[in-house]
Amino acid sequence: MRTRTIWSRIIQQWQLFAMIVPVMVYVFIFSYLPLGGWAMAFQRYRPQREVQEWVGFEQFEFLFGDASFFRVMRNTLGMSVISLILGFTCAIFLALMINEIRQMKFKRVVQTISYMPHFLSWVIAAALISDFLSSRGILNTVLMQLGIIDAPIIFRANPDYFWWLIGWSNVWKSVGWNTIIYLAAMTGIDPALYESAELDGAGRFSRIWHITLPGIKSTILVLVIMNMGWILNAGFEVQWLLSNDLTINTAETIDLFVIRYGLNQRNYSLATAFGMFKTVVSIILLTAANFVSKRVAKEGLM
Amino acid sequence: MKISTKTANRIFDTCNTIFMLFIIVIMLYPFLNTLAISLNNATDSIKGGIYLWPRIFTLSNYGSIFENELLLTAFRNSVARTVLSTVGGLFICSMTGYVLSRQEFIARKFVTIYFLMTMYVSAGLIPTYFLYRDLSLINNFHVYWLPGLFGAFNVIVIRTYMQGLPDSLVEAARIDGASEFRTFFQVVLPICKPVLATVGLWISVGNWNDWFTTYIYASSRRSTLTTLQYELMAVLSESMAQMGQQQSGAIAAQGAAAFNNTSPIAIRATITIVAAVPILLVYPFLQKYFVKGVHVGSVKG
Numbered sequence: 001m002r003t004r005t006i007w008s009r010i011i012q013q014w015q016l017f018a019m020i021v022p023v024m025v026y027v028f029i030f031s032y033l034p035l036g037g038w039a040m041a042f043q044r045y046r047p048q049r050e051v052q053e054w055v056g057f058e059q060f061e062f063l064f065g066d067a068s069f070f071r072v073m074r075n076t077l078g079m080s081v082i083s084l085i086l087g088f089t090c091a092i093f094l095a096l097m098i099n100e101i102r103q104m105k106f107k108r109v110v111q112t113i114s115y116m117p118h119f120l121s122w123v124i125a126a127a128l129i130s131d132f133l134s135s136r137g138i139l140n141t142v143l144m145q146l147g148i149i150d151a152p153i154i155f156r157a158n159p160d161y162f163w164w165l166i167g168w169s170n171v172w173k174s175v176g177w178n179t180i181i182y183l184a185a186m187t188g189i190d191p192a193l194y195e196s197a198e199l200d201g202a203g204r205f206s207r208i209w210h211i212t213l214p215g216i217k218s219t220i221l222v223l224v225i226m227n228m229g230w231i232l233n234a235g236f237e238v239q240w241l242l243s244n245d246l247t248i249n250t251a252e253t254i255d256l257f258v259i260r261y262g263l264n265q266r267n268y269s270l271a272t273a274f275g276m277f278k279t280v281v282s283i284i285l286l287t288a289a290n291f292v293s294k295r296v297a298k299e300g301l302m
Numbered sequence: 303m304k305i306s307t308k309t310a311n312r313i314f315d316t317c318n319t320i321f322m323l324f325i326i327v328i329m330l331y332p333f334l335n336t337l338a339i340s341l342n343n344a345t346d347s348i349k350g351g352i353y354l355w356p357r358i359f360t361l362s363n364y365g366s367i368f369e370n371e372l373l374l375t376a377f378r379n380s381v382a383r384t385v386l387s388t389v390g391g392l393f394i395c396s397m398t399g400y401v402l403s404r405q406e407f408i409a410r411k412f413v414t415i416y417f418l419m420t421m422y423v424s425a426g427l428i429p430t431y432f433l434y435r436d437l438s439l440i441n442n443f444h445v446y447w448l449p450g451l452f453g454a455f456n457v458i459v460i461r462t463y464m465q466g467l468p469d470s471l472v473e474a475a476r477i478d479g480a481s482e483f484r485t486f487f488q489v490v491l492p493i494c495k496p497v498l499a500t501v502g503l504w505i506s507v508g509n510w511n512d513w514f515t516t517y518i519y520a521s522s523r524r525s526t527l528t529t530l531q532y533e534l535m536a537v538l539s540e541s542m543a544q545m546g547q548q549q550s551g552a553i554a555a556q557g558a559a560a561f562n563n564t565s566p567i568a569i570r571a572t573i574t575i576v577a578a579v580p581i582l583l584v585y586p587f588l589q590k591y592f593v594k595g596v597h598v599g600s601v602k603g
Contacts, residue, residue, distance in 0.1 A: 006408070009408050015481055016404060017409075019483060020397075020398065020409075023397070023398050023452065024413065024416065026394070027420060031423075031424070031425075031452075033433060034425035034429040034433045035423070037429020037433070038425065040428065097318055098322075100318055106319075110322045110326065112586050113325075113326050113329050113330060114326075115589070119507055119581045120333075120582075121511030121513065122511070123531050123534050123535045123538060124534065126538060127538050128332035128333060131332065131336065132332050136350045136351075138335065172329075177596075180593055180596045181596060201307070203307070203310055204310070205314075237514065241535070258428070262427060263427070263428075263518065271426075271427070276426065279423060279425075279426060282422070283423065286422055
């Protein structure tokens with residue numbers, strides 16, 4: 001009886017199915033079918049016989065035993081954590097300050113300009129950043145004029161600076177864009193709170209600290225937790241574009257490793273194993289983050 | 303000594319305005335500096351010292367770029383792939399969003415999860431490379447638009463917008479005997495312009511800005527399949543390789559043999575501007591739409 005009603009509803013909704021099934025097939029081909037390629041992670045290429053041979057977990061054992069694995073993990077986590085901390089503090093600070101601007105026109109202009117770098121490609125951003133930091137660039141010029149340094153600092157050539165270079169590049173590119181979500185959350189704060197605080201004689205700073213910041217607390221928490229889930233995705237574009245032979249030791253992330261081993265050295269199995277490792281760990285982290293953020297967000301509402 | 307509230311407020315506002323001006327400078331200066339170099343005499347630019355205004359004004363850098371066969375091809379490819387991806391992507395994502403927004407659709411839950419999974423599970427570079435090879439997409443123009451039409455996040459944003467529309471619209475169309483596809487295409491789609499503008503902007507920015515697809519999948523047919531961002535990347539890495547020479551001041555216009563009367567600095571700056579300007583002209587007009595889109599996506603995603 002029940003199955004018959006389901007079938008009749010499917011037939012009744014055939015038009016919706018006709019619209020969605022081609023898309024599902026398309027997604028299957030481009031998103032699910034390549035997962036079959038993960039089999040490569042458990043194989044080894046035999047050049048003599050031109051076949052892939054099953055080797056079990058050999059690739060993973062090699063990977064976890066390799067010194068470059070730890071270097072790459074350290075770089076990925078280091079850049080992620082720095083970008084996360086810098087990114088959040090700068091975006092929250094900027095959003096709080098934009099929220100305090102009283103002239104609406106000026107506020108809009110600041111917002112529009114701060115979104116700009118988000119729309120530029122990483123190639124353009126890298127070109128602009130490397131000019132900005134070059135030996136004759138504006139930063140070195142200003143620092144020398146002010147007498148803070150005697151000789152130009154070659155920021156791009158020092159491996160110790162690289163993580164911070166990436167962190168600040170990420171901030172420049174996305175800080176304005178990331179304020180959108182906080183500013184949206186701030187519009188939801190009850191204006192009566194500000195009025196009564198003003199009557200109590202609270203200054204601007206204490207209003208920011210006691211009303212605005214708590215008002216966006218749950219938004220911040222959810223975003224921080226969700227971003228933790230992406231911690232292994234430090235990206236590759238900006239590292240690829242801004243690194244050089246001098247800094248590659250601190251610049252190589254998981255994704256860059258996969259590109260180098262997989263495409264340039266044609267060690268497909270090892271690269272796939274590392275890519276698979278990244279995806280699996282990411283899914284675990286994201287599921288955990290999702291779980292935590294649901295609990296925390298609920299608590300934040302109480 | 304106690305400062306009056308009014309004075310304290312004024313001090314705060316002044317400091318905040320100064321801070322905002324600083325932000326504006328940080329965001330705009332690198333771009334304006336590059337614009338000035340692109341408008342300055344190429345050999346003069348090598349001397350350095352150009353900040354916000356060209357020293358010897360000229361348009362010849364733009365002239366030599368638009369005379370270059372490779373860059374013209376790159377420009378055409380970038381435009382073509384962006385248009386194809388945006389039109390095709392908007393169609394597929396909005397049609398999917400429409401079906402998922404129909405509350406009565408019996409497979410709604412399953413299909414939503416099926417699509418959402420793609421946001422988290424990705425096979426990675428190497429398996430994707432082999433798939434494209436099997437589909438003979440390598441060194442094929444179609445690699446630029448065909449694989450990337452679907453975006454789960456875009457679908458969710460569009461679906462959420464459609465769920466907010468009054469049900470009476472779809473019901474009225476149904477009473478008139480319109481098919482589901484006609485209802486979607488002629489009734490729902492026309493009133494979704496704000497969300498389509500947002501998603502369309504995201505798709506076109508992503509495509510216009512992409513250099514990696516060319517690098518991985520199409521670089522062995524660079525002369526016909528190259529894109530603007532890829533050429534910029536090539537110029538950029540060339541000038542990075544010369545970084546050592548640059549510092550000793552021994553830079554000759556050697557990297558730009560293909561261009562007339564110009565220098566690598568000027569070429570780089572000019573391509574940067576050409577690659578950046580189309581988007582910079584568009585996004586401010588769509589600001590009120592994408593601000594809402596970000597909000598919807600983050601809440602319901």
